[in-house]
Amino acid sequence: MNYRIKASSDYNIDGKIHIKQSHIVFDTTGKTAKTLPNPAEIFLGSLASCILKNVERFSLLMKFQYNYTKLEIRAKRLDNPPRMDSINYHLNIFSEDTKLNVDLLKKNIEKHGTIYNTLKQVCTINGKIIRI
Structure with missing residues (x-):
């Protein structure tokens, strides 16, 4: 089996993991450390x-x-x-x-x-x- 995901982030904006039809937003900036997963x-x-x-x-x-x-x-x-x-x-x-x-x-x-x-x-x- 092989797997493939994509991820993206913009400067000073939280990151996103793109898997199939799902998008998981995660903390990259520290501004959302209490609300988004690290x-x-x-x-x-x-x-x-x-x-x-x-x-x-x-x-x-x-x-x-x-x-x-x-x-x-x-x-x-x-x-x-x-x-x-x-x-x-x-x-x-x-x-x-x-x-x-x-x-x-x-x-x-x-x-x-x-x-x-x-x-x-x-x-x-x-x-x-x-x-x-």
Whole structure:
């Protein structure tokens, strides 16, 4: 598989990521630091979308149903050189389906997630999945 995105910015105006028919605006100027995501948050958002896409994917393969999910990701950044050092995620899956095997789902997410596997090469990732 190959991927392609485009991005743009103008001087003193926030940046935009152009993916298919979506446009994601992000902070590049500092003027919108409290309202728009910064590059590190976009980066973590990529991991979040990877995890949640795999929940959906494996719900079909593992034949379980869920109502919705809530995911929180926290990361620790080091300064020299600037990089993510550790990432922790906490995923709640709201499901009454007894066929949901949380341990197997976690294993599959961590084995088959493209973004997950890319990140685990360069930093520590720990996660917890809870069925509620």
